[in-house]
Amino acid sequence: MSIAFIDLAAQQKRIKPRIDAAIAKVLAHGAYVMGPEVREFEAQMAAFAGAKHALSCANGTEALVLPLMAWGVGPGDAVFCPSFTFAATGEVIPWIGASPVFVDILPDTYNMDPDALEGAIQAIKAEGKLTPKAVIAVDLFGQPADYPAIAAIARRHGLKLISDSAQGFGCTLNGKHPGAWADVTTTSFFPAKPLGCYGDGGAVLTDDDWLAERIDSLRVHGKAVASDLAGRTFDHDPKYLNMRVGLNSRLDTIQAAILIEKLAIFADEIEARNAIASRYAAGLAGSVAAAPLVIEGGVSIWAQYTIEHENRDGLAAHLKVLGIPTAAYYPMPMHVQDCYSFYPQPGGLPVSEAKAKTVLSLPMHPYLDETTQGKIIDGVRSFNG
Ligand SMILES: Cc1ncc(COP(=O)(O)O)c(C=O)c1O
Secondary structure (H helix, E strand, O other): OOOOOOOHHHHHHHHHHHHHHHHHHHHHHOOOEOOHHHHHHHHHHHHHHOOOEEEEEOOHHHHHHHHHHHOOOOOOEEEEEEOOOOOHHHHHHHHOOOEEEEEOEOOOOOOEOHHHHHHHHHHHHHHOOOEEEEEEEEOHHHOOOOHHHHHHHHHHOOOEEEEEOOOOOOOEEOOEOHHHOOOEEEEEOOOOOOOOOOOOOEEEEEOOHHHHHHHHHHOEOOEOOHHHHOOOOOOOOHHHOEOOOOOEOOOEHHHHHHHHHHHHOHHHHHHHHHHHHHHHHHHHOOOOOEOOOOOOOEEOOOOOEEEEOOOHHHHHHHHHHOOOOOEOOOOOOHHHOOOOOOOOOOOOOHHHHHHHHHEEEEOOOOOOOHHHHHHHHHHHHOOOO
């Protein structure tokens, strides 16, 4: 049997009767958009992450743009983000007319380098062309960014902080979720994500009542929300009163129903992922590959298990022959891609550029059995390139 990079079928087998029943329930009540399962899932998700509000939306990309829109970030503004990430992190910034400013990463965790962030903010301020407004930190590969350091910098400069936890929802630092430091946490329910649905989906989590209400409005075409309606009367349905320019960004009820079942086993799956990561670390120790390092006090949810090799492409080809799938996340950082290369990248991003050439992610999912994992470890160790 071929080895899966991410085995969604194994998970489905475990909970199939519950998923089938959950979908059947939605088909029976027929509230396909903003149905009761959406609210139920949002409440469960908020409880899981210790957040006051969880607002689901259409995908993890729009989850990022919603808070930026709510804060009125726009032309002339700078938003600081890593370049060594999935394109969605930086992509949403030009959507609203603002400028991404690319910041380098730390060489051991692949997450935003706080010193590079401080340097980038100072450089943009000194240049005087853009107004710094927000920082997007990414929990790359499943582990939390250095939030205490990043949040302190953001606060000192009066910037909003978003945690792009599309790969890291469920991760903790010193026992706390990223929302303990960030104004907003966003995530993605893309099927391959650790908490994925059976299509596209995303969510925004925050403790900020004002922001939650604004995002609730923006995700439904800028509809009027309670504070817009306070003290006003209308002779038509306020549903058609659009207070601001928004978008259509909702999680389907069927996907929420599926996510309720997946969230129920998520903590257990995070434990399994950590056991698998420990086995990888033990099995690969002393071999040519460098095992990943988690920030002190951090718990990763291991969206990816990423090693490094100077002959990354040779190792990938060697593993492919052995039937072991791998992926290079990310072979090209954002700041070197043509459509992003003209945005500011103060001081350069040498670490991001170097890592793009050496990183290789191995199969990782909670159902990776010991025998299969042994084959993968042996495969890596048998490479002499
Ligand atoms: C770091 C990061 N941010 C944002 C996203 C965007 O999520 P989605 O694909 O749900 O739009 C992803 C997902 O691929 C991601 O990995």
